Amino acid sequence: MIVHLDLDCFFASCERLLDPGLKHRPLAVGGRGDPFIFARQSRRNIDATLENSGAFVPTLFYDAQSDFESYFVEDEKIRGIVITSSYEARAFGIKTGMTIREALGLCPRLVVRPPNHLFYHDRSHALKKWLEKRIPVLEQYSVDEFFGDLSGWVPDEEVPAFLRALRDDIEKEFGLPVSIGAAPSKWIAKLATSAAKPGRGDGVKVLFKDEVDNFVNPLPIDAFPGIGRGFSKRLKAYKIETLGDLKAARHLLYRWKKPGRQLYHRVNGDDNEPVVAGHDRRSIGISRTIDPVYDRREIRRRLVILCRHLAHLVEKLGVRPRTLFLGIKYQFGQKAKRHVTETFLFSELALRQRVLALFDSLDIYKNLAIVRLGVSCSHFADRPATFANLFDHETETKAERLWHQTARIRQKYGVDTIRTGVEMM
Template identity: 80%
Template sequence: MIIHLDLDCFFASCERLRDPSLEGKPVAVGGRGDPFIFARASRRNIDVTLENSGAFVPTLFYDAGSGFRDYFVEGEKIRGIIITSSYEARSSGIKTGMTIREALQRCPGLVVLPPNHLFYHERSAELKAWLATQIPVLEQYSVDEFFGDLGGWVPDREVPAFAKKLREEIHRRFGLPISIGGAPSKWIAKLATGAAKPTKGDGVRILFPGEVDNFVNPLPIDAFPGIGRGFTRRLKAYKIETLGDLKAARHLLYRWKKPGRQLYHRVNGDDNEPVVAGHDRRSIGISRTIDPVFDRREVRRRLIILCRHLAHLIEKLHLQPKTIFLGLKYQFGQKSKRHITETFLFSELALRKRVLALFDTIDIYRSLAIVRLGISCGNFETRPATRASLLTYEQERKAERLWHQTASIRQKYGIDTIRTGVEMI
């Protein structure tokens, strides 16, 4: 049996740990596209991580440590969106992705808090460490979700009692409410968790083999994890409304090649996908949506800042990327992107030089403002001792040593401790 654990309103629950007076009140945590990353002033309360990433969970995060006005208000405008909310807030129509301005109009008593991702990641890491002592094979799916394989550890008939006890112990030890679903397959277990949520169930929903079809078949197709808006529209065009309809359309899904076949078997519960304790990363990236910027000098300054943060991430993993990608989005939706693949000694300076060169090449709409920047590195291998052009090796080796030295200082005192002069101009 596989179980899926999903922390209820995780960010809001964490804020209630910090401030118990929020219990029972409509609470929401808001977010912005990090309005501080490009600031010229130095920040200390910032860090980067590759653990527990997911929707609304950035790899680079700023721990707000400030109030509503400091974080969300610019001039007369309230900026930002809701990234999670308590059930009390949801009962008033508050939804993830809603603008904070609209949320406050719908629920005037809503308490909207800036995000404190450092705190959320710490709570998640503590819970993961404890769960690893209770479940033999544990996979962290996101900052607030886990899969566990209980096969050979807990007999199927004892899983409901095990899950109930686990849920109670998590609340007692960590003060975090959690819902648990279980099923013979991974994605059906995640589907079952939805029925365990406080608005629908009592916190635990375990599906035994003979119960799966009756539970799954009547559900609408968009209830299944992984079926987004695009797939939903595509399926409904063929009059497929429920998961039962989808399971009866094997011939159609198989025509859609790998994504269709994968979806069919996940819904059917015979995908045999294992719970995986760790994943290899194919790429690491950082991107930001920004207010329209025409000034290319300012765009280059921001690219340099993004390179600094991305290089810090890569240093933490001791990896050597060979592929660098840069993508731009312009004010009217135009896009431009390109990547390069080459062998070189990686460092912050090496990344910056290549990204700026890419920018000069792909900035093809120079009369338009840029509204999004994205940089990623991939094609990783374990960093070797020596690899570079004979003509540039000594220069790249010197830059690599300097990068490691600055990385250790930044790790101790903050990413903004050492910056290039152009970032502050």
């Protein structure tokens, strides 16, 4: 039996650990897309964590540690969106993605807290280590979600009692409410978790093999994890409204190649996708959506800042990339992207030089404002490069040593401790 654990309103639950007075009150945790990373003044509470893994686990955070006014109010306007909310807040119609201003309009007594991501990751990591002693194969799917495989460990008939005890122990040990689903396959287990959530179930939903079809078939297609807005619209164009309709349309899904075939078998429960205990990180990156910026000097300044943070992450991960990627999004939706692969001595300076050169060759819509920047590294070498361009070897070696030295200081005092002059201009 495969299980899926989803921590309920995780960020809000963590805030209640920090301030028990928030219990039973409408509460939201808001975010602002990290506008502070590009600030000209130093921000000591920006840091990175690599403790948790998973496809949806970011690595770099501005840890708010501030009040509502200093984080959300700018030029007398309330900025930011809701990134999670308590069930008491959801009763007022407050949803993830709603602006803070809209949320306060629906519930004037709503408590809105800035995010404390590093604390959330600390709690997630502690829970992961605890779960690894109780579930033989554990996969972290996101900061607040885990998959586990109980095959050969807990007999199927004992799974409901095992999961109820697990749920109670998590709440007792960590003070975190959790919903757990179980089924013969991975994505049906995740679907079952939705029926275990507060207001729908008692925290645990187990689907045995002969119960899966009766549970799955009547559900609307939008209920299935992985069916996004685009895929949903495409399916509904063929009058496919329920998951039962989808299961009966094998011929159609198979015409949509790999994504269609994968979705069909996940919904059918015969995808045989395993729970994977660990993922080798194949890339690491950082991207930010920004207000429209026309000034290319300002864009280059922001790329330098992104390179500094990315170099910090590369050092913490202990890898040596060979491929660098830059992506740009313009104000009217146009996109440009390019990568370069080469063997070189990695350093913050080497990264910055290559990314700025990529930008100069990539910026094809010079009259348009830029609204998103993304930089990433991949194709990690098995060992650090022992050579570089013979003419630049001494310069690149010095740059590598300087990068390691500054990394030690940033690790101790914060990634903003040492910055280049151009970042403050």
